[in-house]
Amino acid sequence: MSRRFIYHFSGFTFVLLVILGDSSFLRLREASCDTIPGEPCYLPFDDENMIEQCWLCICKASSSCNTNSGCTKPYFGAYSCGLLSISWLYWVDAGGPRLDKDKDLPSEIAFENCVKEKFCAVQTVCLYVTKFRADCDGNTGFTCEDVIRIHIMGGYACNDKNVIKDQRYKAYTTCMKSNLFKLI
Template sequence: MFVKVSWVAVTIITLFCVYTSAQIVSQVCLGCICEVSSGCNTTIGCSETVCGPFAITWGYWFDAGKPTLNSEPLSDNAYAKCVNDPYCAAAAVQNYMTKFGHDCTGNGVIDCEDYLRIHRLGANGCTGALNSKYENRFKLCLQTFQNQ
């Protein structure tokens, strides 16, 4: 796990450089969602119905407003190009959470745990149970990076 911590740190720093204003999801939260989605593997590509380090589906990307890499015009491969790029994929997550973010845990606060649940389970299914291994990796990531 901690061998991959350096990837999380690099991702968090990189995302911080890109998203320094008016963001809904913090850099640490984005980094930890990326970590639990793929180990933040930026070369993972596409498999079955998900692509990229955040494991984003075409429907998720569509609902996020179809962001494109470097704001290029939409094309047949715009989805794959965007979600396989960590910056564009992070923008898709930000857009998705801006549109669908809400309190999934019932604690009266919209926080990173809610964003993780929405990312993994969908906006309408976010009150469901997470896989315990997935949830534990996420909590360890947050504990490791939140206070830095």
């Protein structure tokens, strides 16, 4: 089963094709945009071969890929929901994407519905990462390492060295180092 999202953000048009395999893991096959007409760029990674492993590891680090993940308040003022553990402010910074059925609902309900639904959650992360795209680890490229740092630390603090203390980051690095699956 696959879905294609076409959305507009700050003058760019992005095409996001999300494929769900037999397992419940997220697989992002294509994420591209036209920044200059006729000259595509591929987001969010420089290395397209790492797309599947990256999304899988972000999913595992965020919620152990639990498709029934609800909402939690890990600390005062925080409120995160769904498979990718997306906060309210993260969702708002990403432009507040909504499911078609939620266009007329209050933002609080639209937020929870979106981030609990796989496709909308992936779209939210892609929009957020696109908005805050940065070389967080200083390797001069844009890789999965940058995406997870932006996802965990936020768009303005992705180069914070404290990320290595975060349990989600530790789960992500363990997953990325594992050879439990091969990329096709």
